[in-house]
């Protein structure tokens with residue numbers, strides 16, 4: 244019998260990549276997405292094209308039009324699907340948008356994640372639960388690290404950060420934006436379900452993630468949006484840092500590969 248994976252935010256950048264990846268590994272795919280990205284960002288953020296692509300190209304894919312804020316709906320769905328693993332990528336993903344829609348942001352990121360955690364626990368405490376967190380949990384604190392200006396980019400002055408910011412970096416006593424604070428809440432809840440109930444949970448604190456399936460908008464998904472502006476010959480605005488590179492990008496395929504490794508051996 245095929246293994247079953249439940250993926251929230253399945254029409255988004257990371258969710259759709261994980262759907263495709265696990266379908267390729269022979270899993271049965273169950274996706275949750277209600278196209279909330281188009282509510283957050285308007286028509287440019289519409290993810291229906293990606294949902295349709297998954298439905299057309301993955302025979303083992305089933306779509307559920309459920310809002311992760313719908314607590315009872317999520318509890319019933321997880322109990323009915325009985326997944327072998329859960330990957331949670333649905334979110335309100337933008338700092339700037341969060342300040343304009345604080346209730347939607349918190350209800351989606353913090354409460355939606357909590358709904359999924361508790362619904363998972365009620366079904367099983369032994370299935371892997373992968374949460375897409377964010378490096379914004381560190382708030383502004385990384386800006387205190389000394390940087391050097393290079394020709395095309397900024398880099399950390401101290402080699403101890405050569406591999407990035409460690410997970411032991413502080414997450415409090417810093418300004419996060421409302422988005423950052425709702426994601427901290429989710430991140431801590433995911434860790435707590437791991438520690439308190441012994442569930443195999445993990446938080447992935449990515450920085451800039453990119454890939455072919457992003458519905459890029461100015462406020463989120465900058466590489467996708469940059470390419471879109473280029474193709475449509477629209478003006479692209481560069482904000483700050485003299486236009487130099489300040490962040491690395493991780494491809495959604497690499498995120499999916501890591502998730503595969505974690506689910507194979509959560510520990």
Ligand SMILES: NC(=O)c1ccc[n+]([C@@H]2O[C@H](COP(=O)([O-])OP(=O)(O)OC[C@H]3O[C@@H](n4cnc5c(N)ncnc54)[C@H](O)[C@@H]3O)[C@@H](O)[C@H]2O)c1
Nearest residue numbers: 252254255256257277278279280310311333334375451452
């Ligand atoms: N893209 C990045 O650069 C980046 C960086 C760091 C962390 N992350 C995190 O990774 C995760 C995935 O990001 P992404 O870039 O794939 O985002 P995305 O917006 O492309 O995908 C998220 C999907 O979730 C859906 N969704 C949102 N709210 C929902 C709700 N209430 N119910 C059901 N579905 C809902 C949206 O419609 C969208 O299709 C998020 O948690 C985000 O915070 C992303």
